[in-house]
Amino acid sequence: MGASTTTRTLRTLAAAVCGGTLVALAACGGGTASSGEGGTIVIGYSGPLSGGAAAYGENIQVGMQMAVDDLNELGVTVDGGEYTVELNSLDDMYQPNTAATNAQRLAEQDDAAVIFVPHSGGIQAAQELNSGRSEFLLGAYSSDPAILETDNPLTMMVPPSFKSYSAPFVEKLKTDGVEKLGLLGTASEYGQSWTSLVSEEWESQDGEVLTDNSIDYSTVSDFAGPVSRTLSEEPDVIFLGGPSQPTALIIEEARGQGYEGSFLIMDQAKFEEMELFTDPENLNDSIGVVPVREYEDPGTEAFVSAFDELVDGARPATSEVSLHYQSVALSVKAMEVAGTIDDPQAIRDAIGDAAGQVDEQFHVSGFPTEVTDAGHLRNEDFQAAYRNSDGEYEFLPIEHAED
Structure with a gap:
C-alpha cells in the first residue's frame, strides 16, 4: 500500500519546482505526471494552510494527496475512460466565508465535483452554495451534528458525530465514588457544545458538575490559573480538549499540580499527538478517540508507515489524515460506480455501493460500512479508547447517535 518510491520521488520533485511546500505542491496539482484517455478528475480542498491552524490543514492535505497518488498507481476508470486524479487546494485560513468562496471557485473554475472542507463554519457556509448554482458534493470533515441538520442533499459527513461520545465516555469514568466533574474545555462554540453535552450526561448519572473554567485554547498559554481554580474544587474527573498541543499542556499542568484523577478528552485532541x-x-487514566496506529484495518500498518516516511517521523498520522485518505478513495470509487465524474448527485447516490468496492489498502481507520440517508459515513465497529493506568489502550464499543 502507500505510494511507491517512484511516486514519492515525483511528488518531491513537483514540490521543489512549485516552491518546496505542501501548499505549493497541491497548487501544482500532485498525482502522476501523465493523464489517461479520459482526462483528469479534480478533487477540491479548502482548508487552513496558513495561520494558527496550518498544521491541521496541511496534515489533511497530506492524507488527501497520499490517496490521490495511490489511486493513480492503481488506475481509475470511469465509464470506459482512464483518468488521472488531481488534488487542487486553496487556503481559507479557517474562515467560513473564504471557504465558501474557495469551494465555488473549485467547482466552477476547476470542475471539482467533490470538495472537502475540514471545519464546521466553512462547511455550513459551503452548504449554502453546493446544491444551487455551484453544484458539488461536499466532503464535510467535522463531528458537529449541526452539519446534518441542514438536510443538505449533497453533503457527505466524514467523521462520527460528537453526540456519540458523551454517554459512553461518562459511563466509563463515572464509577462508584466518582462524583465531581471539572470543566476545562476549549471556549470555542464547538467546545461549548461538547461541554454542554458532557455536563448534561454527567448530571443525568447523578454526578455533580463543577464551575466551568473553559479556556480560549487559541490565545491562552498560561494554564496554571484555570487549572488551579478547577483543582480547588477537588474534581474526580476533568473534561477538557481542543487542539492536541494545548490539551496536552493543560494535562501536564494538572498532573504537576498534583491531580491524580481521570481525564475525559473531546475528539479534537488525539492521544498520539498529545504524546x-x-x-x-x-495521559494515563483518560478516555478519548482511538489512535490511528491502534486500528487493525487491512491498510493501517502500511498507511502509518507511508505517512511516517513522508514527514520524516516528525508527527504521527491522526484521524484527520486517515479519514481524508479513506474518503477521497471512496469518492473516486463512487464516480466509477456511478459512471460519472461531474454529476455530484449521482456520485452521492453511489457512495453506499462504492463503500464495499474500495481497495482494502484504503481501509485504515474504521472504513465506512454504511452511509445514512443524511449522508453520514459510518463504521459498524465504532470504538473509543480508554488509556489505563499502565498506558495500555482498552477499546470500548460505541453506538452511533441518530443523525
Missing part, C-alpha cells in the same frame, strides 16, 4: 507534548504517562 509529543507531554510525558505519555500523564
